Amino acid sequence: xxxHIGYRGTSLEFLKSNDLAVGDSVKITSxxxxxxxxxxxxxxxxxxxxxxxxxxxxxxxLDLDKISKVEKLPSTEKIRNAEKKIKENPSLPNILLxxxxxxxxxxxxYRTGAVTPILTAEELNSSVxxxxxxxxxxxxxxxxxYSENIMPDHWLQIANKLVEFAKSKxxxxxxxxxxxxxxxxxxxxxFALAGYPIPIVxxxxxxxxxxxxxxxxxxxxxxxxxxxxxxxxxxYVAMHHDESDETISCHYGTRVRKNHxxxxxxxxxxxxxxxxxxxxxxxxxxxxxxxxxxxxxxPKVNLDTKVALVKYYPGYRADLLExxxxxxxxxxxxxxxxxxxxxxxxxxNVKKAHEKGIFLGMTSQCIDGRVGMTVYESGxxxxxxxxxxxxxxxxxxxxxxxxxxxxxxxxxxxxKKMMLENISSELSK
Amino acid sequence: xNEFSFEDAGVKVGLEIHQQLSTNKKLFCNCTPIESDEYTxxxxxxxxAVKSELGEFDPAALFEKSKSKTITYYANSQSCxxxxxxxxxxxxxxxxxxxxxxxxxxxxxxxIFSEIYPMRKTVIDGSxxxxxxxTMLVSQGGFIEVEGEKIGVQSICxxxxxxxxxxxxxxVREYSLDRLGVPLVEIALEPVEGKPLQIKKIALSLGKLxxxxxxxxxxxxxxxxxxxxxxxxxxxxxxxKGVQQLxxxxxxxxxxxxxxxxxxxxxxxxxxxxxxxxxxDSVLEITDDWKDxxxxxxxxxxxxxxxxKALKIPNFAGxxxxxxxxxxxxxxxxxxxxxxxxxxxVFHSDELxxxxxxxxxxxxVKDLLKINENDAFLIIAAPAVKxxxxxxxxxxxxxxxxxxxxxxxxxxxxxADTVFLRPRPGASRMYPETDVPPIIVTKKELEVxxxxxxxxxxxxxxxLQEKYNLNFQLAEQVFDSPYIDLFEKISSKTQNNxxxxxxxxxxxxxxxxxxxxxxxxLTNEEIEKTFEYLQDGKITKEAIEMIFENIxxxxxxxxxxx
Numbered sequence: 001x002x003x004h005i006g007y008r009g010t011s012l013e014f015l016k017s018n019d020l021a022v023g024d025s026v027k028i029t030s031x032x033x034x035x036x037x038x039x040x041x042x043x044x045x046x047x048x049x050x051x052x053x054x055x056x057x058x059x060x061x062l063d064l065d066k067i068s069k070v071e072k073l074p075s076t077e078k079i080r081n082a083e084k085k086i087k088e089n090p091s092l093p094n095i096l097l098x099x100x101x102x103x104x105x106x107x108x109x110y111r112t113g114a115v116t117p118i119l120t121a122e123e124l125n126s127s128v129x130x131x132x133x134x135x136x137x138x139x140x141x142x143x144x145x146y147s148e149n150i151m152p153d154h155w156l157q158i159a160n161k162l163v164e165f166a167k168s169k170x171x172x173x174x175x176x177x178x179x180x181x182x183x184x185x186x187x188x189x190x191f192a193l194a195g196y197p198i199p200i201v202x203x204x205x206x207x208x209x210x211x212x213x214x215x216x217x218x219x220x221x222x223x224x225x226x227x228x229x230x231x232x233x234x235x236y237v238a239m240h241h242d243e244s245d246e247t248i249s250c251h252y253g254t255r256v257r258k259n260h261x262x263x264x265x266x267x268x269x270x271x272x273x274x275x276x277x278x279x280x281x282x283x284x285x286x287x288x289x290x291x292x293x294x295x296x297x298x299p300k301v302n303l304d305t306k307v308a309l310v311k312y313y314p315g316y317r318a319d320l321l322e323x324x325x326x327x328x329x330x331x332x333x334x335x336x337x338x339x340x341x342x343x344x345x346x347x348x349n350v351k352k353a354h355e356k357g358i359f360l361g362m363t364s365q366c367i368d369g370r371v372g373m374t375v376y377e378s379g380x381x382x383x384x385x386x387x388x389x390x391x392x393x394x395x396x397x398x399x400x401x402x403x404x405x406x407x408x409x410x411x412x413x414x415x416k417k418m419m420l421e422n423i424s425s426e427l428s429k
Numbered sequence: 430x431n432e433f434s435f436e437d438a439g440v441k442v443g444l445e446i447h448q449q450l451s452t453n454k455k456l457f458c459n460c461t462p463i464e465s466d467e468y469t470x471x472x473x474x475x476x477x478a479v480k481s482e483l484g485e486f487d488p489a490a491l492f493e494k495s496k497s498k499t500i501t502y503y504a505n506s507q508s509c510x511x512x513x514x515x516x517x518x519x520x521x522x523x524x525x526x527x528x529x530x531x532x533x534x535x536x537x538x539x540x541i542f543s544e545i546y547p548m549r550k551t552v553i554d555g556s557x558x559x560x561x562x563x564t565m566l567v568s569q570g571g572f573i574e575v576e577g578e579k580i581g582v583q584s585i586c587x588x589x590x591x592x593x594x595x596x597x598x599x600x601v602r603e604y605s606l607d608r609l610g611v612p613l614v615e616i617a618l619e620p621v622e623g624k625p626l627q628i629k630k631i632a633l634s635l636g637k638l639x640x641x642x643x644x645x646x647x648x649x650x651x652x653x654x655x656x657x658x659x660x661x662x663x664x665x666x667x668x669x670k671g672v673q674q675l676x677x678x679x680x681x682x683x684x685x686x687x688x689x690x691x692x693x694x695x696x697x698x699x700x701x702x703x704x705x706x707x708x709x710d711s712v713l714e715i716t717d718d719w720k721d722x723x724x725x726x727x728x729x730x731x732x733x734x735x736x737x738k739a740l741k742i743p744n745f746a747g748x749x750x751x752x753x754x755x756x757x758x759x760x761x762x763x764x765x766x767x768x769x770x771x772x773x774x775v776f777h778s779d780e781l782x783x784x785x786x787x788x789x790x791x792x793x794v795k796d797l798l799k800i801n802e803n804d805a806f807l808i809i810a811a812p813a814v815k816x817x818x819x820x821x822x823x824x825x826x827x828x829x830x831x832x833x834x835x836x837x838x839x840x841x842x843x844x845a846d847t848v849f850l851r852p853r854p855g856a857s858r859m860y861p862e863t864d865v866p867p868i869i870v871t872k873k874e875l876e877v878x879x880x881x882x883x884x885x886x887x888x889x890x891x892x893l894q895e896k897y898n899l900n901f902q903l904a905e906q907v908f909d910s911p912y913i914d915l916f917e918k919i920s921s922k923t924q925n926n927x928x929x930x931x932x933x934x935x936x937x938x939x940x941x942x943x944x945x946x947x948x949x950x951l952t953n954e955e956i957e958k959t960f961e962y963l964q965d966g967k968i969t970k971e972a973i974e975m976i977f978e979n980i981x982x983x984x985x986x987x988x989x990x991x
Contacts, residue, residue, distance in 0.1 A: 030540075031540040031570065032540055032569055032570045034569075042866075042867070045544075045867065049543070049544050051544075051546070053859075054566070056566075056584075056859075057548070057550070057855070057857070057858060057859025058546070058548055058564075058565075058566040058586075058859060059546035059548060059566075059859075059861060060542045060544065060545070060546060060566055061542060061543060061544020061545070061546065061867060062542070062544075063543050063544075127477075127479070207515065208863075209479070210479055210860070211479060211549070211559060211560055211561065211860075212476040212477050212478065212479050212551065212553045212559070212560020212561065213474060213476055213515050213558060213559045213560040214477070214479070217477055218475070242472070243472040243514055243516055244472040244473040244474065245473060245474045245475045246473055261517075262511065262516060262517040262518060263511065263516045263517070264516060
């Protein structure tokens, strides 16, 4: 079917009956005569047009009803240049670039007309030649998924892959990742691979790498510069610092969040400056202390997804929470209001959940700041009902951490202890 | 030297008009197009050449990339949002701009596509923050009638205007984002054989047709014309950009046609010679060999740590300096070509010894490259990073000389010459705009466009003359001014004499503008109110100009202040 991508019904019949496929050169007579190449059609469009790329490069849709004559022209085969193999330089450090998909590795998709992840890590590497001057970069495509399709199982897959490289020739690892859920992945890796000996940097892009203004190149250059020169370990997210192609921010993987839908500088460290700034070949360090609070690398690549993230709002209905409890969820992370509150209406359900042994953690929908549950009466009530305040942990990070903790323990006391233990800088002073 | 003749050269000229639409909104966001020199934001970008949909690089994009500039953008929050900054995907296509493009296409009897695909046209000189211009082919075919003759329309596109260049020094280029994204209609006409005067007439007619819609912008920069020029047996079409005024058009076409015909003559001469081709194998570095050269240019280059290289071109003697028409020489073309890599120029064998380069320096080169009397050579001094790219493009240029005119984009100069700008971009510069779905044109929309085709220029004027009893000149003046709608409103709403109203709107305000006052300060509401006051006897006729003068000078912002 791929030779008729996107065509269906009448338009598919038209192509077949004229022995035409996508990529064929044709001359079509309609109101005028048009010469060009048949292009794929997007799936959501009608079946009454065919798409032609004219010699000028413009694409147009021609109405089938108006076509009076079609002539297939001999195709001009184009010879594509093979990607250049980059020679290894023994004096440079080795870096592994692991691709999981996302905008950073996308180009146009003829199924929907939007961008989709298909570029390989090799192509990415060869389109940013600066990288080969800093490091020998090996590439591996692990996944090809948009970040909204990255599931906890993928986290396990990535983490297990990284375990293989803990002791290797590599001095650092780059993970190309879609931006939408990048901080969930960076959080999971931070917990599952706590103590990992070499630095890991997740890199994404807000403008796909098929456009001249893509931020992908500088993000990759900044990440590579960081890996080569930082002399530390930890899990980081490297993205543009602002709208200029100048400075790259390197954020702690458990303190970062996507705070804008489209800007290059969408990622921000919550409540602090980014851990590192990379400006050309200079690295400015803001981070204090070590990222991992344990020194020994003992991978714990397990998780349990029976965790709910509940955002409380005026009008939140108790029966919704009741449903979660009945579905045998093992932990509930609340995104409470302000200092960490939920309405009285839920007290009965919270009590029931606690009695059932469900872990109940409190974070704030303010995102920035610490929960403080002893300031108001309602906070004290909730503490008495068994809710555990999770300091200034970002709600999504608390969710991921709870999944990881549940995957590694069944003991409620130990679960509580692990949730409150600062493992990978997820809590800060 | 010969006299140049248009007929002998078989000159064909195609006009390409870019007209800004005055929809008061940008094509893909809600910003207002306001030109200002106050900026509240500044940021820097670098653009990279990327492959097209078909997996190829565009030659024009590669050329720009080779210059590797940092681009600084200046933005003003009124005329610019995250879309212009390329920090947010484009919003929906503006409906008014779409409808106006359909009206213009209908007026030109052009065949409108029922599915229009917004494309990204690669432009990485920095004039678009995205690295591309959003453009869509609306229609093809059609014609415009000029003095009874039908001039064919090739295509009509709806596209975004580019950012305005405000500085270009060294490795930094500066742009203002005010104009970026303003809707433009691009109309390309079929090439016609004829004298430049006729081209000017065609341009004027097309301009008038666009202005009858009353929804296109006026004033400097709001209409720009490019010309595509080719000559018989020339081999390629050359696009000349940046023709600011119609009066310049004639001279530019004449120069470009003469240049191309000159290149054809050079090609003929080359075909009859023993020249085969220039290659990279006959390039040699002579930096050390020329360290004692007395030329000031060479000595300066040496001081700047530039590299000097010599290129031998077998059986090419006399070809650089051969001048079929005055001022048309291959040597000159190549000198202009290297300027675009920021290199001052080249020395070629047909002009040496000269410029402080002596016979003994030439002998050194001849010895090293084994040059005999039939060969030509060329010397270039440039920084190491640029020199090989420049030499490669020189070799390409020399080798294409045998084919005549190379396909390139040239820039019109204020002296009405043309200079090399970049290689002619190809189909590989186009990429689908994945952020915007294809635009559907319904039958209903076509009917609406059809019924909104404006009356012709002459008809509109006649009507205006009759309705308001104006003389022809004043009718044309007011019709072609930004005040036409206001004029009709005032003349039908108040008892004022239309001839008086028209002359105030056209002559008086223009006179005040010429004296350096700002007509932007004078709003339509104030003008309307002034004529109401006049009708009510609150002010005298003589006071109007004084009131306008005060407002336009910024002394008061309202009529009621007087």
